[in-house]
Structure formats: C-alpha cells, structure tokens
Amino acid sequence: MSGQRSTSSASTPEETFRSLCRSSPWRWETLRFTIAWRTPAAQGLDTAPPLRAWLRRPAALRVEAADGTLLHSTTGNEQSRDALYVSATRKSWLVAPRLVTPVYDGAGLVRRRPEAAYGEAVFGDPRWSSMLDPVELAGNAPVAMVYPGANRVEVEDLAEETFAGRAVLAATVTPNASYEPAAPGRPLVGGRSRVLLDVGTAVCVSTTALDGPAQGAGHDLAILGVDEYLTDDYFRAAPPELSDVSRHVPWIVG
Numbered sequence: 001m002s003g004q005r006s007t008s009s010a011s012t013p014e015e016t017f018r019s020l021c022r023s024s025p026w027r028w029e030t031l032r033f034t035i036a037w038r039t040p041a042a043q044g045l046d047t048a049p050p051l052r053a054w055l056r057r058p059a060a061l062r063v064e065a066a067d068g069t070l071l072h073s074t075t076g077n078e079q080s081r082d083a084l085y086v087s088a089t090r091k092s093w094l095v096a097p098r099l100v101t102p103v104y105d106g107a108g109l110v111r112r113r114p115e116a117a118y119g120e121a122v123f124g125d126p127r128w129s130s131m132l133d134p135v136e137l138a139g140n141a142p143v144a145m146v147y148p149g150a151n152r153v154e155v156e157d158l159a160e161e162t163f164a165g166r167a168v169l170a171a172t173v174t175p176n177a178s179y180e181p182a183a184p185g186r187p188l189v190g191g192r193s194r195v196l197l198d199v200g201t202a203v204c205v206s207t208t209a210l211d212g213p214a215q216g217a218g219h220d221l222a223i224l225g226v227d228e229y230l231t232d233d234y235f236r237a238a239p240p241e242l243s244d245v246s247r248h249v250p251w252i253v254g
Contacts, residue, residue, distance in 0.1 A: 018138035019109035023096035024202035032225035040214030061121035112141040126183030134204040164222035168196040
C-alpha cells in the first residue's frame, strides 16, 4: 500500500483498532455481502431475513431479498452534475477518497484521514453507510490529548477472531460524550456493544448491544466477495437490450 506514512506504527492495540476503523475507503472498491438485522432480546431476539447486496464505490448498489426479488438497483450515475451544481457549494469540489492519500501507520492502516467526499450508498437504514465505513467509532484522526472521554468510544477486550470465514478484530466499545453518529440519530452503537471489524476490508461486520433495552440487537454482515469486477449491468433493474449481430437486420423501404 502506497501513500504517506507516519513516523511510527500504532503503539497500542486500541490505536490499531481505531486506525482500522478509519481505513475502509482505501481497502476495497466493490463488495458483495449479505446483511441481517437483529431485534433486542426483550422482543424475542428475532433476526430479519438477510438481504443480498452488491456495492461498487462510490454509489452503485443492488439489493435483493433472500429469494432473489429485486428491492433496489442504481448505478449511481443517474443524476447529472451541471455547472450550477459543481459551483454551488464547497463540498461539490471534494474528490473521492481513493483519489487522496491518508496518513498511514506502520501497519498500513489509516492514522489520519484527509478531507474527501466520504459516504456510502445506503438502502433503507442509514446505518449501512456507518457499517461499511465505521469511522464514527474513531474519528478522522487521533485525539490531540488522550484523557478520559477524549476518544469517540472506549475500547476494551480486544481479540482476534473469525467471522463468516474471515479474520476480524473484535472489541467491546462504550460511546463517550464525543461520539457522533455519521447518520444523526442512528448510531452504529447505541451503548456498550461488541463490535467486529473485518481485517481485510475494515467493514464493521457485526454489532451486538450488551446492555439496556437494546441488549442483543445489532447486525451481521457476511462478506462474500471483495473487489470483483462489477459492470453497470449488475446495478440495472433489467439488462440492456443488446442486438444479436449474427442476425440479419431487415431494411424496410417505403
């Protein structure tokens, strides 16, 4: 992995966890996965049927029900960007994260994120963006001074585990007052929770609330494919009408 490096690697396991939380935009371009949400234990700990999804950054997304029914499909290119749009706001000039270089630590994880056009395609629940890029658990950079409550979340009980056949970094996190959800009002973790981060992609593949009325609630995301070649055809509701060039095309005159 190329790019600007910091002068030293992450010095603690907690810093490694936070650096992994910042790394998703530079670790994959396309993702194929299933996602299921769990209700609180007080409500019977029910798990909704999983959805199947294909995502190509920055905005192409296809979502199907478990039986293959198409629920959502977009290439992300449907809306035009005219001169008025690109000159309207400063945010319009931001480029995709893959076009800018973060500061990496010695392990190749992101220590400091630059300003860029962050944000993931979502379906229904805005927490999709948060789980695909869980930077809200760490912030864009290390805190200037480490004191109690300075970090977005407190990190405990770190462990290397396996989830859905892939290596993950697991931790128990507790939000501090500085914790700000990427989607206002829809935090990825609403209280003390067990969180699993996929090591290869930095996607948050699982959350489980450990306390309170939400105990047991969370999500499970199983990664099925990374950086597969996905053309626009994957993200259209129906394949384009293609001509069979081997067939004679009649010309009607008059």
